[in-house]
Amino acid sequence: MSEQVDKKIEEGIKEAFPMADTTDWNEVYQRIIYRYSTPHGLQHVKEELYKLEDEGEIIVHHIKPYNDPVKMQSLNGEPKIIPTNKLWHHKSCGQCGHIPGYPTSVFWMMNKMEIDYLDEPHQTSCTGWNYHASGAENPVALAGVYVRNMWRAYETGYFPLIHCGTSFGHYKEVRNMIVLHKEIRDKLRPIMRKLDMDIVVPEEVVHYSEWLFTMSKKAAKQKKYDLSNVKAAVHTPCHVYKLVPEDTIYDPEVFQGRRPAAPSGTVQNFGAKLVDYSTWWDCCGFGFRHILTEREFSRSFALFKKVIPAVEEGHADVFVTSDTGCVTTLDKSQWAGKAQGFNYNLPVLADAQFAAIMMGADPYTIAQIHWHATDVEGFLRKVGVPVDDYKEKFIQYLADLREGKAQPQYLYTPHRKIDFYISVPERVKWYKKEVPK
Numbered sequence: 001m002s003e004q005v006d007k008k009i010e011e012g013i014k015e016a017f018p019m020a021d022t023t024d025w026n027e028v029y030q031r032i033i034y035r036y037s038t039p040h041g042l043q044h045v046k047e048e049l050y051k052l053e054d055e056g057e058i059i060v061h062h063i064k065p066y067n068d069p070v071k072m073q074s075l076n077g078e079p080k081i082i083p084t085n086k087l088w089h090h091k092s093c094g095q096c097g098h099i100p101g102y103p104t105s106v107f108w109m110m111n112k113m114e115i116d117y118l119d120e121p122h123q124t125s126c127t128g129w130n131y132h133a134s135g136a137e138n139p140v141a142l143a144g145v146y147v148r149n150m151w152r153a154y155e156t157g158y159f160p161l162i163h164c165g166t167s168f169g170h171y172k173e174v175r176n177m178i179v180l181h182k183e184i185r186d187k188l189r190p191i192m193r194k195l196d197m198d199i200v201v202p203e204e205v206v207h208y209s210e211w212l213f214t215m216s217k218k219a220a221k222q223k224k225y226d227l228s229n230v231k232a233a234v235h236t237p238c239h240v241y242k243l244v245p246e247d248t249i250y251d252p253e254v255f256q257g258r259r260p261a262a263p264s265g266t267v268q269n270f271g272a273k274l275v276d277y278s279t280w281w282d283c284c285g286f287g288f289r290h291i292l293t294e295r296e297f298s299r300s301f302a303l304f305k306k307v308i309p310a311v312e313e314g315h316a317d318v319f320v321t322s323d324t325g326c327v328t329t330l331d332k333s334q335w336a337g338k339a340q341g342f343n344y345n346l347p348v349l350a351d352a353q354f355a356a357i358m359m360g361a362d363p364y365t366i367a368q369i370h371w372h373a374t375d376v377e378g379f380l381r382k383v384g385v386p387v388d389d390y391k392e393k394f395i396q397y398l399a400d401l402r403e404g405k406a407q408p409q410y411l412y413t414p415h416r417k418i419d420f421y422i423s424v425p426e427r428v429k430w431y432k433k434e435v436p437k
Contacts, residue, residue: 042246043078048179049201057185058178061154061202070214072261076246081204082214083161087117088153092164093125094324101368102327103163105356106208107411108366109219112359118158119412123149126167128239139177140187146174147188151197161208165323168207169243175205176244207240209322209351210249213262216269216355224360225383227271233316233346234264234274235306235330237323238283263322263351270358275314279305285333286325302333307346318379319348335373347376363387364394365409 053060063069067083074080087110095102110117127145153160162168178184178201185199192198212219241248241260251261254268259280268274285301307330310316319330331348349357353367363369363385369376380387400406 042074042076042244045176045179046078049203052179058199058201059154061150061159061200063159063203067159072210072214072249073251074246075248075250078246080210080247080249082206082210082249083159083204084211084215085115086158087115087161087211088156088158089117089119090123090126090149090153090160090162090164090167091120092167092324094328095163098328099324099350099368099371101353101366101371102324102350103352104411105350105352105361105367106163106212108356108361109212109352109359111411112222113215113219116158117161118156120152120156122152126164126170128164128166128170131170139181139184140191142170142174143178143184143188144191146171147178147192147199147201148195148197150200150202151192153202154200159206160202161206161211163208163324165207165209165237165239166325168205169239172205172244172247175201205247207262207322209240209262209266212322212351212355213249213251213265213269216266219355219359220270222360223270223358225358225385227358227383228273230272230383231275231315231317232267232272233277233310233314233319234259234267235280235284235310235319235321235326236260236263237321237326240323263320266351266355267320270355272318275310275316277309277314277316279309282306284321284326284329286329298329299333299336302329303337303342303344306330307334307337307344308342311344311346316346317382318354319346320351320354321348322351332373345375345378347374347379348372349376357385358383362394363390365397370394 049058049060052058063081063083064086066086068085069081069083071079072082089103089106091103107117107119109115124145126149127142131142150160162171178188178199189199236259240262249261250257250259251265254261254265255274264274282305283301284306285298287298290298290301307319310319321327321330327348327350330346334342334344334346334348337344349367349369353369357363357367357380361367363376363380369380377387377391397406397409401408
């Protein structure tokens with residue numbers, strides 16, 4: 001009986017992970033941990049972080065009990081603490097400009113789950129685009145932008161949650177640089193003092209997809225549709241797990257711990273079947289410099305190296321990912337392929353859009369699928385989402401807005417946070433009395 005069970009499990013694993021037998025996992029781990037990680041190791045960086053706090057060199061933004069922290073397992077065996085409440089949103093330039101339904105889906109879910117958050121209007125760009133695309137490598141300037149944004153979160157009392165994968169990876173590299181290099185701190189501190197700020201480093205750098213995965217089992221209790229017949233391919237963004245990779249969270253329940261937990265685990269917890277494909281490790285083709293200087297390379301790479309394998313090997317119904325560049329590249333590159341007769345039409349959604357829609361979010365006013373180039377409606381109809389009813393109401397809503405018959409819908413009460421910001425300077429002033437000049 002036991003042999004039969006073992007054989008059945010083995011067959012199930014082969015079916016779920018057809019590419020696994022040809023993969024040398026030790027080689028993959030070696031590439032991830034030792035080739036791309038800091039030579040000092042994440043544990044060393046965190047030890048130095050707290051040591052610098054004790055010495056008064058930096059301010060550490062700690063995760064507090066009111067952040068409802070949850071411990072997750074990172075690649076190097078060290079726990080990563082994910083705050084799940086009272087969160088400060090560091091949004092993404094690309095999301096807000098190209099996929100507005102991405103951040104609105106995150107906010108909608110937080111409303112649905114009664115999560116306290118701050119939609120920060122005073123953040124700046126992370127400089128990730130500049131760093132990766134143009135070669136601007138002034139480390140003090142990069143550190144200054146990072147610390148300035150982290151100070152904003154610190155003085156509000158909300159813990160930062162990073163939306164963009166590039167900001168996330170970039171900030172982890174800058175965090176390590178600030179902690180490990182005194183010469184950077186010595187040049188950075190006078191600049192921050194001129195801004196009436198100091199060097200603040202959060203206890204953890206957290207991507208929203210990590211928050212979503214951590215909350216996904218709870219969120220999935222509110223799902224409206226049956227996903228048991230859905231085959232989902234996942235693309236994990238390079239900048240989320242290949243920059244400071246030892247900080248990436250893994251879970252043995254997600255691809256046997258052989259893939260980053262987010263966003264695969266989120267999709268899995270919502271009931272869809274994860275499918276394997278041979279190029280899961282590859283970039284989506286965006287690559288920053290590629291999309292700016294070799295756009296046709298990006299488009300063909302996205303189609304031939306990612307979309308086609310996901311369709312032909314995994315027979316996927318939907319492609320789910322968790323970064324701005326990946327969603328736009330995988331989605332919009334298919335439009336370019338049609339010009340050459342490649343009609344694959346694999347819908348691409350961010351994990352936040354995917355989860356929000358399955359929880360009952362409006363596909364148009366919240367997830368805003370009308371911004372996508374590849375058709376998403378067919379996939380939603382297959383799942384049972386009454387997408388045509390939503391579309392009709394959305395068109396009427398837009399007409400009513402134009403004619404002044406309707407008021408704009410908001411995700412939170414307008415001006416709700418203005419009163420909060422007015423109260424912030426007093427708290428900052430109080431704190432600065434304690435900061436050595």
